[in-house]
Amino acid sequence: MKEEIRSERYTDEDLVEFKELIETKLGEAKDNLELLIEAYTNNGNGTEDTAPSFKVLEEGNSVRSKEENAQMAARQQKFIKNLENALLRIENKTYGVCRETGTLISKERLRSVPHATLSIEAKNTQNRRR
Secondary structure, eight states: OOOOOOOOOOOOHHHHHHHHHHHHHHHHHHHHHHHHHHHHOOOOGGGGGGOOHHHHHHHHHHHHHHHHHHHHHHHHHHHHHHHHHHHHHHHTTTTTTTTTTTTTHHHHHHHHTTOOSSSSHHHHHHHOOO
């Protein structure tokens, strides 16, 4: 197996652009997480749930909604962690380098998936192995 030297990296100007993008997405993700957590931890003890006729249906729907919100919150937490890791890679100046091939991930991919650690080619190869 040939050892690749990782001499390629994005310029400091590129890294600033990506950092701004990631920080914006991180702020949005944290706001969304807060809303999701609020949605599944809300007890709903208002007066609207006192009518007995639909109480059973509402409770079943409420449980399902809380479970869905909890799952979405877990995914959002993972997304936040991935974005925070991307910021670390920017600080280390390793951001945008494919962890499989050592080549640069395209700017287009990083703009759409700023926490990507694999190039499109490496991701496709990984998917074919599954």
